[in-house]
Amino acid sequence: MIAMVLAPLMWVAVLTRAWRWWWSRGWVLGCITVALGVVAVHLSLNIPAAERLLQTVAPMPNFSTGLRMVLFNLIAASTGALTLAVTIDPARLARGVRILVVIAVAGSVVALAIFVGTPPVPQAAGGFEFDQAYSHLPGYAEAGIAGALFPALLCPALMVMAARPADLRTVTGWSLALLSAGLAAATVWAWIRLVYFVAVRYGGAAPMPAVFEVTRAVSAAGVLVIFVGMMLSPMVSWVRARRVLRAIGPMHDELVGRWPGVRRPSRRGSSADEKASDRVTELLDALSLEIEQAGGSDGSVAEQREVAAAVADWLISGHRCAALNGESVRSAALAAGLDRRWAVTLAQAYRTRQREVVA
Incomplete structure (x- = not known):
């Protein structure tokens, strides 16, 4: 049920982030797009209809479960790349991403090779049912270890890296804090699976299907928190930009209508925040x-x-008072501190004067 709700949201987020990345080619946007895309594929596999469709073309029973082990490594690598993109020097970023990709690919190849090389078992209803019924068997347990080892080792380090610079006085800080919390959940998920597979395969422990009830709940919470962390900053930025655009709209139309030469078309694919900055500059x-x-x-x-x-009085009624002079306007703009704040102050006064005239 959770997958059926979250998967479409993830795909919408992937498409919007991919569109933005295509025109900006920034590391952070690219990492967010890839991370959300891999998680979206994983969530889609948890939808029964999607899993059945995959199994109809798969080369062996339960292939979707083997594919999930690959996705576990890719999720860890893409989340790691995002964490690096927002916490380290850009000059070192490409090298760090390459290392993560190489390790993730190596872990994925090993896990999938072990899984495919293990004698097949009857098709399970889904990945959760497979884990409960067959994951403790020789071969499948080793594949599970290979699939969980990289996330188990990487996620704790990423959790610390994301938590250190998180300043809760800023939206970016909250995004990092949520990302760190999601990585903490991923750490718990990976270590529970890793310890369980080692215990049942090499420690003589009895299979405990209830373990996967816990990991399923932890992974769902982790995915949700990471998703919110990734999307919090762009969503807050979008809301703020829309508020600015609505606030300055009437005054912008009036002034730019008088001086059309100041128009500066926003570049294609620009964000709402960039468009708001362009409109403020025009005003x-x-x-x-x-x-x-x-x-x-x-x-x-x-x-x-x-x-x-x-x-506002000048624009609406044509009345010029002593405060309308270049020195006062420059001083007021400096006092506002931010162009956007000054533009909103002007726009609020313009709206107030409009209402007074109408009344």
């Missing part, structure tokens, strides 16, 4: 031209909100 450039055309000598420097009200 402020047009405002500079409008103030210059309004003329008049610079007067005394006015307070920020007084300047914003003067700009």
